[in-house]
Amino acid sequence: MDWLFSFPHMDDASLRDLKKAIDEGFRGFTRAYGDGLEAIFEPLQHFLIWSERFMTQTPWPIILLLIAAVAWFASRNWKIVAGTVVTLLLIGYFDMWDDTMKTVSMIFVCTVLSIVVGIPIGIAMSRSDRVQNIVNPVLDVMQTMPSFVYLIPVVMLLGIGKVPGLIAVVIYAIPPMIRLTNLGIRLVDKDVLEAADAFGSSNWQKLKNVQMPLALPTIMAGTNQTIMMALAMVVIASMIGVQGLGQPVLKAISNQYFTLGIFNGLAIVGIAIIFDRVSQAFGARLQKHREVVHG
Amino acid sequence: MGNKKIGGFGIEIKKLYKIFGPNGADCVKLVEQGVTKTELNAKHGHVLGLRDINISMPAGGIQVIMGLSGSGKSTLIRHINRLIDPTSGEVVIGDEDVVKMDAVQLREFRRHQTAMVFQKFALLPHRTVLENTLYGLEIQGAPRNRQVDRAMRWIERVGLKGFESKYPNQLSGGMQQRVGLARALANDAPILLMDEAFSALDPLIRVDMQTVLLALQKEIKKTIVFITHDLDEALRLGDRIAILRDGEVVQQGTGQDIVMNPADDYIANFVREVNRSRVINVETVATALNASARELKISVPAGAKLEEAARAMTLAGENEIAVVDAAGQAIGVLTLPQAVDAMVNSQVACSTPNAKKVA
Numbered sequence: 172m173d174w175l176f177s178f179p180h181m182d183d184a185s186l187r188d189l190k191k192a193i194d195e196g197f198r199g200f201t202r203a204y205g206d207g208l209e210a211i212f213e214p215l216q217h218f219l220i221w222s223e224r225f226m227t228q229t230p231w232p233i234i235l236l237l238i239a240a241v242a243w244f245a246s247r248n249w250k251i252v253a254g255t256v257v258t259l260l261l262i263g264y265f266d267m268w269d270d271t272m273k274t275v276s277m278i279f280v281c282t283v284l285s286i287v288v289g290i291p292i293g294i295a296m297s298r299s300d301r302v303q304n305i306v307n308p309v310l311d312v313m314q315t316m317p318s319f320v321y322l323i324p325v326v327m328l329l330g331i332g333k334v335p336g337l338i339a340v341v342i343y344a345i346p347p348m349i350r351l352t353n354l355g356i357r358l359v360d361k362d363v364l365e366a367a368d369a370f371g372s373s374n375w376q377k378l379k380n381v382q383m384p385l386a387l388p389t390i391m392a393g394t395n396q397t398i399m400m401a402l403a404m405v406v407i408a409s410m411i412g413v414q415g416l417g418q419p420v421l422k423a424i425s426n427q428y429f430t431l432g433i434f435n436g437l438a439i440v441g442i443a444i445i446f447d448r449v450s451q452a453f454g455a456r457l458q459k460h461r462e463v464v465h466g
Numbered sequence: 467m468g469n470k471k472i473g474g475f476g477i478e479i480k481k482l483y484k485i486f487g488p489n490g491a492d493c494v495k496l497v498e499q500g501v502t503k504t505e506l507n508a509k510h511g512h513v514l515g516l517r518d519i520n521i522s523m524p525a526g527g528i529q530v531i532m533g534l535s536g537s538g539k540s541t542l543i544r545h546i547n548r549l550i551d552p553t554s555g556e557v558v559i560g561d562e563d564v565v566k567m568d569a570v571q572l573r574e575f576r577r578h579q580t581a582m583v584f585q586k587f588a589l590l591p592h593r594t595v596l597e598n599t600l601y602g603l604e605i606q607g608a609p610r611n612r613q614v615d616r617a618m619r620w621i622e623r624v625g626l627k628g629f630e631s632k633y634p635n636q637l638s639g640g641m642q643q644r645v646g647l648a649r650a651l652a653n654d655a656p657i658l659l660m661d662e663a664f665s666a667l668d669p670l671i672r673v674d675m676q677t678v679l680l681a682l683q684k685e686i687k688k689t690i691v692f693i694t695h696d697l698d699e700a701l702r703l704g705d706r707i708a709i710l711r712d713g714e715v716v717q718q719g720t721g722q723d724i725v726m727n728p729a730d731d732y733i734a735n736f737v738r739e740v741n742r743s744r745v746i747n748v749e750t751v752a753t754a755l756n757a758s759a760r761e762l763k764i765s766v767p768a769g770a771k772l773e774e775a776a777r778a779m780t781l782a783g784e785n786e787i788a789v790v791d792a793a794g795q796a797i798g799v800l801t802l803p804q805a806v807d808a809m810v811n812s813q814v815a816c817s818t819p820n821a822k823k824v825a
């Protein structure tokens with residue numbers, strides 16, 4: 172009756188061998204292709220460094236104005252702009268300006284990358300049920316797999332640093348971008364699409380003139396979620412060398428610095444709220460004329 | 467590419483079948499052998515969309531397709547620009563069979579030879595009236611300034627001048643459909659397809675739009691296929707009318723043919739409430755000329771409706787009116803009693819017991 176109380180499992184020796192074989196295999200892969208992969212991600216490294224340098228080395232009043240201007244053009248709402256400026260001033264006053272700028276830069280690059288990679292995948296999914304059935308489970312895994320687990324292969328392949336951090340964040344944050352692009356395109360009014368067909372639109376013209384513009388508010392909602400999820404990864408990413416607000420938090424955890432943790436945590440919350448309000452207001456402005464009204 | 471002479475294209479629909487379902491083609495035989503729509507659905511799991519449609523639509527005229535909801539009107543009109551592929555049959559326009567076109571030919575055909583107006587307008591909500599109107603030209607790749615010129619002209623023609631930078635959701639239904647009409651006309655295609663284009667509008671606005679369309683048609687002379695479920699609309703607009711039921715044409719002809727000689731009870735029921743004085747032509751009721759005709763004081767042209775003749779007689783205090791041909795030559799005479807009799811006596815050709823029962 173032993174087997175009833177202890178699950179009959181693979182014998183220990185084979186299991187150990189299996190794990191070892193996989194590990195060896197992956198290590199071999201890393202040795203063989205690690206450098207090549209790093210070369211592939213080199214442009215990303217440059218983009219990251221450029222963006223971080225811009226955010227931290229430009230005089231702070233200019234950055235402040237720039238962010239306020241972006242907030243204004245996206246939201247056209249004075250309250251949101253005022254909230255943004257006050258939050259940033261407080262962050263600066265409590266001496267977290269540099270770390271905040273590094274985090275903002277990281278989120279910016281991550282969002283751009285998610286859009287550039289996510290939208291084409293979302294479009295492909297919307298055009299073919301087969302692609303959708305393949306990609307969806309992959310996205311499920313990406314979202315539910317604990318992020319620490321996929322940090323391991325990323326670090327093994329690319330080491331510690333900005334790029335592996337960025338990739339880990341993008342893996343975690345890109346699924347809503349892809350899903351909502353797919354959804355947005357699939358939800359486009361069939362009647363309007365039929366009209367586009369009736370006038371002889373090519374597939375590309377349909378995508379450009381009808382599907383993407385009408386899906387844009389949904390895609391914008393995806394961008395918003397991607398940004399929020401990327402921010403949620405900031406602390407974890409700091410464990411593999413991403414600089415910014417995550418590192419002081421990490422330090423606070425290991426040394427039990429209560430105030431340090433709280434301040435940096437609040438700064439993350441502050442910029443999260445800014446990103447959220449601004450991108451939502453932008454989404455709402457896009458929405459304005461896009462809903463179909465009959466009679 | 468380009469428009470061959472406008473209005474030069476009739477549409478010949480020949481032996482068209484459409485059966486919805488995975489093995490539609492295999493079911494054509496069954497349908498040809500007389501399996502009904504209900505049987506096909508129950509026993510074979512396929513939906514009979516259209517059965518053996520043969521319609522010859524005149525170039526430069528308005529062909530109305532009429533039928534109740536679900537009779538296959540939308541399915542039929544979508545075969546003309548092949549938004550729906552037929553199961554078998556031909557749709558010949560000019561000397562080309564639309565069914566045989568490949569993807570590229572079909573796109574060119576849709577861009578240059580047809581334009582469509584939709585029941586639910588189907589405007590692009592993120593584009594202004596102007597940008598909606600020039601959509602077809604943009605797709606064709608016309609130069610931008612020509613797009614704008616042409617679109618502005620049609621916006622003005624449909625009475626929307628001043629609204630060109632509004633968005634569709636800022637307009638009423640009637641105005642939105644004017645945009646739909648302008649968008650279709652700006653394409654300058656010889657064939658205009660209108661699927662219940664006015665059905666979503668309020669009755670008064672609908673009559674307005676009919677007037678707009680008739681006025682425009684006098685000048686553009688396109689081959690128009692107009693779908694409706696409303697007999698009054700069909701009679702007012704249609705040079706020819708085809709009536710569809712369960713995917714079959716049950717009768718086709720001029721409005722007058724259908725009102726005077728309904729093919730069966732189904733159609734008789736349809737036409738009973740019609741205002742016959744606006745449908746029946748004077749020459750249909752008039753009697754041949756006799757010697758006294760020369761003394762007639764008033765006249766109407768052949769092709770005029772009874773209502774017009776009756777009004778003329780009442781106004782002039784006359785009992786008789788001459789019917790004259792295009793050259794002004796008298797070809798017949800119509801008396802007031804004849805006219806009134808034809809107007810009120812709807813049972814001339816359809817005195818079926820069924821029709822009376824329902825009344």
Ligand SMILES: Nc1ncnc2c1ncn2[C@@H]1O[C@H](COP(=O)(O)OP(=O)(O)O)[C@@H](O)[C@H]1O
Binds near residue numbers: 486514533535537
């Ligand atoms: N894609 C489709 N699949 C199956 N049945 C369809 C499809 N499209 C239309 N039908 C059926 O064909 C018939 C005619 O539809 P339709 O042409 O839309 O009618 P109408 O425009 O006259 O109201 C209806 O019975 C409808 O259910």
Ligand SMILES: [Mg+2]
Binds near residue numbers: 539540541662
């Ligand atoms: Mg319909």
